[in-house]
Amino acid sequence: MIRTAILGASGYVGGELLRLLSTHPVLRPVRLFGDSKAGQNVAAVHPHVAPAYREVRVERFEPAALDGIDLVFAALPHGESQKIAAAILDRGIKLVDLGADFRLSDPAQYARWYGEEHQAPALLGRFVTGIPELHREAIRSAQAVAAAGCYPTAAILACKPLVEAGLVDPANLIVDAASGVSGAGRALREGTSFNTVAGSFAAYGLLDHRHTAEMEQALGPRVLFTPHLAPMARGILATCYGAATRPMQADEPLRALRSAYAAEPFVHVIADPPATKWVAGSNTAQVTARFDERTGRVLAVSAIDNLVKGAAGQMIQCANLMLDLEETAGLSVCGVYP
Numbered sequence: 001m002i003r004t005a006i007l008g009a010s011g012y013v014g015g016e017l018l019r020l021l022s023t024h025p026v027l028r029p030v031r032l033f034g035d036s037k038a039g040q041n042v043a044a045v046h047p048h049v050a051p052a053y054r055e056v057r058v059e060r061f062e063p064a065a066l067d068g069i070d071l072v073f074a075a076l077p078h079g080e081s082q083k084i085a086a087a088i089l090d091r092g093i094k095l096v097d098l099g100a101d102f103r104l105s106d107p108a109q110y111a112r113w114y115g116e117e118h119q120a121p122a123l124l125g126r127f128v129t130g131i132p133e134l135h136r137e138a139i140r141s142a143q144a145v146a147a148a149g150c151y152p153t154a155a156i157l158a159c160k161p162l163v164e165a166g167l168v169d170p171a172n173l174i175v176d177a178a179s180g181v182s183g184a185g186r187a188l189r190e191g192t193s194f195n196t197v198a199g200s201f202a203a204y205g206l207l208d209h210r211h212t213a214e215m216e217q218a219l220g221p222r223v224l225f226t227p228h229l230a231p232m233a234r235g236i237l238a239t240c241y242g243a244a245t246r247p248m249q250a251d252e253p254l255r256a257l258r259s260a261y262a263a264e265p266f267v268h269v270i271a272d273p274p275a276t277k278w279v280a281g282s283n284t285a286q287v288t289a290r291f292d293e294r295t296g297r298v299l300a301v302s303a304i305d306n307l308v309k310g311a312a313g314q315m316i317q318c319a320n321l322m323l324d325l326e327e328t329a330g331l332s333v334c335g336v337y338p
Ligand SMILES: NC(=O)C1=CN([C@@H]2O[C@H](COP(=O)(O)OP(=O)(O)OC[C@H]3O[C@@H](n4cnc5c(N)ncnc54)[C@H](OP(=O)(O)O)[C@@H]3O)[C@@H](O)[C@H]2O)C=CC1
Pocket: 007, 008, 009, 010, 011, 012, 013, 014, 033, 034, 035, 036, 037, 038, 075, 076, 077, 078, 080, 098, 099, 100, 148, 149, 150, 182, 183, 184, 185, 186, 187, 306, 307, 310, 311
């Protein structure tokens, strides 16, 4: 048994970690930390999780509570993990962080997109980007991993092989992506309330969404990213457009994706356009791509579950690698359908 702790256990990602870890062969979440829900039992906070965890109490975090813990999953609001990462790492504990704190390697970029100075810039170099399909070997030997954001995971998985194969111009990418409402977290807000979202579909964050920086760090110097809020609980659909570098056969981008992901358990390259429902609850990304001769553009589309491949599943996939476990342990590739 490998003892883990969850920071942010009372949030949506924390609940998804508990759901997925309930079928993991060796990872056991033994300490669960929250903030306003500290003192409550998991049964009150996450009524959907397995009986084994229902009577566990959510605690307020203090570093001493990490004694005997092998790995910490942190799913905290942005800015929180940079306050406590040193206390975790100095104890020799492995850390998979899902907040944005350690995703951007350049602290100036963090300040630019998050509007405040980074509080632990010296630690940035210790974090490896947590997209296993792109950074597998570095993750295996890392003590600290910064799991990618949900929108960036969807866009990067669709576009990275096309950029690397030289099929699209990395200086001119457009990403339109729609997210389910759980992507906004559990806090109650007017903008994500039922009456705002049901029967509606809206763009937001025009020209300045912070995930642009993560996409540019991975893909190239210019990404125009527009997020949308879709009236569904979970899922992200990213539709990406790049200027083709040359004429090509219509299926050449699809073949590039197939070649890049042939051995990947969680990235499924398909000919048809993917749907969020096909990946719901699974750690799968479904991706497709085409060249459009008429406009000279390459089109790539990906679907993930924001709470799984975009969050808790990706965190567990990274932890499996860091702990030399089977990479797929505790993770499903089948969506919940219909
Ligand atoms: N939801 C998603 O699809 C994705 C989320 N992420 C990122 O993961 C992180 C967690 O997201 P999500 O679970 O949706 O968020 P939630 O808002 O649902 O949960 C936040 C969690 O953090 C805890 N918390 C809040 N403030 C503090 C604080 N000051 N100190 C310690 N703990 C605190 C909350 O505790 P309590 O409830 O007890 O107050 C809760 O457990 C965020 O950084 C988010 O951006 C990344 C990818 C996808």
